[in-house]
Amino acid sequence: MAEIKLACDCGKVQGQAHDMDAQKGNRLTCCCYDCQAFAFYLMELGRSNHPAILDQYSGTDIFQMPISNLTIDQGIEEIACIRLSDKGMNRWYAKCCNTPIGNTLGRNMPFIGVVHNFMRHQTSRVDEIGQNRAYVQTHEIKKQIPSALKGSSAKAVMRGIGKILSWKLKGLNRPSVFFTQEGSPIVSPIIKRKSEIMQNIKTN
Ligand SMILES: [Zn+2]
């Protein structure tokens, strides 16, 4: 059983992704404007010398996995959440050092897209969760991604949807560390429009 260690940059928040590997989850890099806004929001809050969230193509390397396979063993009180719209994804982060944790929908959806910064690989990322399968949502970015890196976005998205459906059937939306028994988020999400976040970036 492959356990992947999870931790924020300062180490206050720690957890585990249980029984996960390349086959059991879905690794992809998302270039959508929302993921970029989330990264900019955290950069604005301050990440001093911590590793970058976005890669050179403005992509966020994420690993989609069942939420029930993720536990937080320490520092749960440091977890915060932002939404870019009233009904948008819940984007979780560690407020102690502004490390992105991952993205979820509501408590009925069985997955989390764990952001690479929150994973502490013992060997290597490729070894533990495989190669990046594809860059997705690339229409929002201007830079050309080399085709060798790009992969098939449609295939990776379909694979993700297939996984999520099977996790849903298995009831892997529970337990979730991010939602209470009653189904509300463990902390109230901050609502911040992406236009507001991106505006700050442009004026700085
Ligand atoms: Zn921290």
Ligand SMILES: [Zn+2]
């Ligand atoms: Zn995205």
